[in-house]
Amino acid sequence: MSRPTVVHLDTNALRHNLERVRHLMPGTKVWAVVKANSYGHGMIKALEGLSGTDGFALLDLAEAKVLREQGWQGPILLLEGLFTQEDVFEALELGCDCVVHELNQVDWLENAMEARQSAQTLHPETLRVFLKMNTGMNRLGLKPASYREVFHRLHAVGFNVAHMTHFANADYVDRTPTVDQQLEVFQSTIAGLSGETSLSNSAAILWHHHLVQCDWVRPGIMLYGVSPSGKYEDIEHAQLQAAMSLRTKIIGIQHLEAGESVGYGSRYRTDVPIRIAVIACGYADGYPRHAPDGTPVWIAGPGGLSNGKICPIAGQVSMDMITVDITDMPHAEVGTEVELWGHYLPVDRVAQAAGTIGYELLCAIASRVKRS
Numbered sequence: 001m002s003r004p005t006v007v008h009l010d011t012n013a014l015r016h017n018l019e020r021v022r023h024l025m026p027g028t029k030v031w032a033v034v035k036a037n038s039y040g041h042g043m044i045k046a047l048e049g050l051s052g053t054d055g056f057a058l059l060d061l062a063e064a065k066v067l068r069e070q071g072w073q074g075p076i077l078l079l080e081g082l083f084t085q086e087d088v089f090e091a092l093e094l095g096c097d098c099v100v101h102e103l104n105q106v107d108w109l110e111n112a113m114e115a116r117q118s119a120q121t122l123h124p125e126t127l128r129v130f131l132k133m134n135t136g137m138n139r140l141g142l143k144p145a146s147y148r149e150v151f152h153r154l155h156a157v158g159f160n161v162a163h164m165t166h167f168a169n170a171d172y173v174d175r176t177p178t179v180d181q182q183l184e185v186f187q188s189t190i191a192g193l194s195g196e197t198s199l200s201n202s203a204a205i206l207w208h209h210h211l212v213q214c215d216w217v218r219p220g221i222m223l224y225g226v227s228p229s230g231k232y233e234d235i236e237h238a239q240l241q242a243a244m245s246l247r248t249k250i251i252g253i254q255h256l257e258a259g260e261s262v263g264y265g266s267r268y269r270t271d272v273p274i275r276i277a278v279i280a281c282g283y284a285d286g287y288p289r290h291a292p293d294g295t296p297v298w299i300a301g302p303g304g305l306s307n308g309k310i311c312p313i314a315g316q317v318s319m320d321m322i323t324v325d326i327t328d329m330p331h332a333e334v335g336t337e338v339e340l341w342g343h344y345l346p347v348d349r350v351a352q353a354a355g356t357i358g359y360e361l362l363c364a365i366a367s368r369v370k371r372s
């Protein structure tokens with residue numbers, strides 16, 4: 001028997017979540033964000049579930065290549081743009097659109113134009129540029145003061161230039177810069193300039209869709225059925241469905257007497273007799289080592305996972321195993337199915353217990369975990 005630790009991917013959930021984006025943003029084109037191997041879901045499966053998108057946004061040329069090899073012929077956006085001068089030519093060959101957020105990228109594009117136009121092999125209008133404005137997040141992007149000048153430089157060499165920014169606080173109500181403040185900076189800076197716009201991430205789509213209108217939205221986490229705020233209730237309210245379920249089985253049972261402890265460091269001690277399930281998943285599979293006692297795990301009931309129940313982690317997560325208190329599940333035995341997160345147990349709940357966010361847990365799934 002092979003190790004039972006598996007990620008199940010529900011491509012129908014991806015399709016459903018994309019429909020929810022379309023419902024919230026009618027008439028707006030969608031860049032489905034699939035960076036980090038589709039937030040840990042696997043690019044190829046994600047392509048299957050999200051093929052109804054208008055384009056895919058991802059990190060670099062290596063990811064773009066995977067999509068092209070899988071037969072995707074539509075738009076691809078490189079979210080951090082070019083990393084070297086040579087990238088310009090590869091981006092052109094792969095037919096990628098590029099974010100431009102730094103002046104060195106502008107230089108590379110201009111140099112490439114000079115080199116290739118003289119050889120008559122480059123047509124700048126075939127490479128669309130999404131010029132990124134720093135409207136207050138202070139991560140990537142040009143400050144408004146230099147934005148228009150750079151726009152005109154790129155326009156002058158013939159590029160099709162679109163405008164883009166990224167919101168810092170679309171999932172907060174009490175932090176600045178607010179979505180309104182960033183939007184105001186963005187709109188006043190591009191006033192009178194031609195070109196499409198791209199603004200909203202998942203949080204802005206979910207909570208600011210009446211306010212923020214643009215040509216392209218860029219949803220990531222909501223496509224996978226996970227909350228940008230970290231609160232599961234938000235996902236329920238938005239009618240999104242979890243695409244990834246991380247599952248395994250019980251591989252051992254221990255009966256502890258009062259006063260005994262479990263695992264490394266004897267972190268969990270019991271003062272009553274308990275039953276412990278040892279399950280085949282650990283931090284080498286991507287489960288967070290820092291998950292404290294009490295972190296929820298879904299243990300299948302007598303009829304399977306659908307009538308299962310939450311049981312608490314008891315003891316330090318180790319490399320390949322987790323120990324769970326199953327005293328309340330007398331039917332549970334070696335071979336009983338377990339869900340670490342997914343369809344029955346939202347990843348947001350596990351992330352909350354472990355002091356992190358769903359994004360991090362999804363992206364951390366290790367390559368040794370099988371996928372179905």
Ligand SMILES: Cc1ncc(COP(=O)(O)O)c(C=O)c1O
Nearest residue numbers: 033166201202218219220221228
């Ligand atoms: C520029 C940009 N747009 C969109 C997204 C998608 O964000 P989310 O997954 O929160 O929807 C990201 C993700 O980090 C991003 O960096």
